[in-house]
Structures are given as structure tokens and as C-alpha cells.
Amino acid sequence: MADEFGGDAGVIGKPVRLDSESYTIIGVMPQAFRFPTADALYWTATRFPEQEYSDRNNNWHYPVGRLRAGASSRSAPRSAPGARG
């Protein structure tokens, strides 16, 4: 299927292989959507095994938060528990 997406709405539900794993296409983003940069051409879901949570020095994630109305970015770090490890 990967040889011709070609802007066809019928790609939804079709399988593609990314490296050695199989994925089902569930959606297409609007033309203007760029995240985190214009180079990103696809998004998969993180599926961390429990071991991923055991190492506090394995730093490779970027969190993005939406503040509650009225909260400021200054109040964010203080309310979060300090990084351990």
C-alpha cells in the first residue's frame, strides 16, 4: 500500500510497514500541520514497555503541556515534583 498513498482517502485502515513493524493508517493531518518540525512526515503512538519507566536517566522525551486557564508557565515548575536521579 505504501507505494501509492497518492492523496487517496481510501488509505485509512490500510497497512504500512515501518522498519520491521506493521502499522495501520488511522488518519491524515491537514496540510498546514507541522509538528514538531516541518520534517516530520508521520506520527506513531508511543507504546512504552514498563521498563521504559524504570530508568530516570533515560532522558529523551519532550513533554508538551496546555496550562489551565489562569495558570502561568511560572507556576508550572514549582508544582511539579523535582526530578530525581
Next chain:
Amino acid sequence: MWDSLRQDLTYAMRTMRRAPGFAVTAVAILAIGIGATTAAFSVTDFVLIRPLPFPEPERLVRMYERTAGYSRMELSAANYRDWKQASTVFESLGLYHLAIGNLIGPTEPLRVEGAAVSADLFPTLRVQPLIGRLFAAGDDRAGAPGTIVLSYRLWQTNSAATPA
């Protein structure tokens, strides 16, 4: 007033014609100066002034860890989970990490950059898909079947052609 303006312009043209080297240099310096300023403003506008293309962008924040020796460090999944559970200032919190993969079809494999995102990332940004759906709560659990969302650019691509 128009007369004196016309006289001034005529005088300027004559002076420039008399010293073409000076005139060309002056015009070139002005051109470079205006060009550089415009370029600098374009970057500033894009990076600093233009808001993020998401609803209520002023409420979106990126977070880093501060550790000994690093003032800005990516987060570990463990710390992310703790922050998410304990924090009270966020309406919604998601994470992503960068990825590169070989997208394999029957014809030509395509090397593509992308990102892995938690199911709550797109709702945090408040974005909707053009067609299909985005990730649901179960899609980002360990052992869930693989799901992928395509960018518009990749969707338009035939793998015979590299994405433009």
C-alpha cells in the same frame, strides 16, 4: 514644492552620473543593508513573533528537566509520568520523541522522519485530522497494535517520488 523636488532629483541624478562608481557602491550598500534587515526580520517574525499555529498557543509550554550539569534536558519517561500525575497546572499533558524510519512498500522504501507521540499529545495541541482519526487512549499502551497518522505531504506522495 514639486518644482524644488524635481530640481533636487535632477541634481541628484547629475551628481550620480558624474561619479558612477560612488553611486553604484552607495546603492549596493543600501541594497545589502535592506536585504539583511529584511532577512533578519523574517527569521525573528517566524521564530519569535508569529504565534504557534494552534488554538490558544500562549497556554502551550514545553518542559525540560534541570539536572546537575544540564539546565535543559529531555525528560525520562519515569519523571514524565510522575509530573503528569502530580501536576495541577495543566489541563492536558502529552509527550513526543523524534523518530526516523524506513517506510516499506512494494516498490521503493522511503526514509522518513517522524515522531512518536502519546495519545494525549494531539488533544493537548487541539488539532484534528483531515481525514480518519487520531490516537485513542489505548493506542499508546504497551502491546497495542501499531497505528500511524500520515502528514499531508506523505499522503500526497507516491513512493516513486521522494516527498517534496
